[in-house]
Amino acid sequence: MTLRLTVDGERWRRHLLATATAHPGIVPVCKGNGYGFTIGRLARRVQWLHEHAEQTGTPVDMLAVGTYRELAEAATRYDGDLLVLTPWRPVGGAVEVPEAHGHRVVHTISRLEDLRDLTDRDPRARFVLEQLTSMRRHGMTRRELVEAGHLLAERRLPGLQGMALHLPLNTSSHLGEVTRLINDMVAAGIGTRTVFVSHLTRDELTTLRATYPDFTIRPRIGTDLWLGDRGALQVSSTVLDAHPIERGEAFGYRGRSMPKSGHLLVVSGGTAHGIGLEAPTGDQSIRARAATLARGGMDAVGFVRSPFSIDGKQRLFAEPPHMQASMLFVPSGARVPAVGEDIDVRVRFTATDFDSVVVT
Known part of the structure; x- marks a missing residue:
């Protein structure tokens, strides 16, 4: 006598494979309540997707969780890197990551002072730098990005994994904004050619890859992956x-x-x-x-x-x-x-x- 979610497994798995195939470099998002499935179940499915890389044409070497508290449930069920979407702050779970999977964690850095603090604590920490988008939730401004570029060069930090853009949900194209932000990143001297993006359509991703052929564009996808075939x-x-x-x-x-x-x-x-x-x-x-x-x-x-x-x-x-x-x-x-x-x-x-x- 339950509230039950029943999944047509064959149809759902077919959709997951098709979505991964259509989005090279995909970073599945497994956060919150796991979109109703639980984080653990989704993490196992991400591992399954990675093991089917020959079929999809893209390795799934990273998944994203929402918070540091969610790391434990994913880490025991998936072998790859673990991107934490909530920006790092020098408090709580962010500074208490267990050593067992600490080397797999990729932090999100959205403030210059946090970049200094994190790399003071661990010079080899792995991270992405988040830029401030029109969503205006977290992220560095153009000026702060320039300072971050100086800091990265000065300290010769090895842990930068890419830039992160969290875009708003709307019906208009994000391409103009993304182009501006990537140009700001290049002008700031940030030494990466990897950009993690959210909420871009398949056509927008195709256009972006054509515009920046020397960049690796990695879409973070949650809802369209797990719930895309209702x-x-x-x-x-x-x-x-x-x-x-x-x-x-x-x-x-x-x-x-x-x-x-x-x-x-x-x-x-x-x-x-x-x-x-x-x-x-x-x-x-x-x-x-x-x-x-x-x-x-x-x-x-x-x-x-x-x-x-x-x-x-x-x-x-x-x-x-x-x-x-x-x-x-x-x-x-x-x-x-x-x-x-x-x-x-x-x-x-x-x-x-x-x-x-x-x-x-």
Whole structure:
């Protein structure tokens, strides 16, 4: 009786191989909840991709994790280099990397003072330098990059693995910005021809490689790799209980009065799994705003659309999800699933923890 992710293994593996083939130098991203799969499972799959390099035409010699805390889960399941996307800071896990896999770790450096500090501690530390993009989250400005170039030359640091660009998600082309940033890197005298990039399309990557044929462009890819073929992924929830209920009867934690007759359905999956927890989408369209207003009006009268579907019909939450289960309202006349039956669930994979992941 679980919230389960079932994966069509053959179709999913075919997609992974095709994605690696289409993106030479790919750096798979395995962070957070592992896109619903867990970091450990993805790390094993990256090892599998590397072992199929003859088929894809590209070795997968590096994977990226989000934080230093995530290193341990990946390091025991994958043999290659481990890029940490969160910038190095002289505190916490960043300065406590176990010796067992410390030589495999590639740090991200986004501040000049951190470059000094890290290489003071370990002159042979391996790292990428992150440039500040229009996303404006982490990274060095053009002036700071020039200073970093002087420091690299002065100290003759051997650990530079490349430059890193974390670009925003949008529908316009990033090529103009990337070209400017690469030119800034060259002008600053940074002695590398490897650039790690995110959120570029396949066409943009092709154009970039043609523009800079003496550079190695390495795309960091997470969502499009692991979740790129949604048809291979199915999420299901188990029906735990079903109760007929009449209009006016009280139910649930808050003793609400049922506005219609029908059935209460108790299904697996609640806030502990990420059900009902929604991050802001950033969508500013009129349609998105109207949908937000509509959801607010439904909530005011106790009707909120849930991600659970029965016979293709998305059903309403009877009340906010519980920690490990949810209560749905099934109106009179609609089919009521039997206890033990599985129903479909639509989830945001990066915010969902499944009880079970089954790869066929």
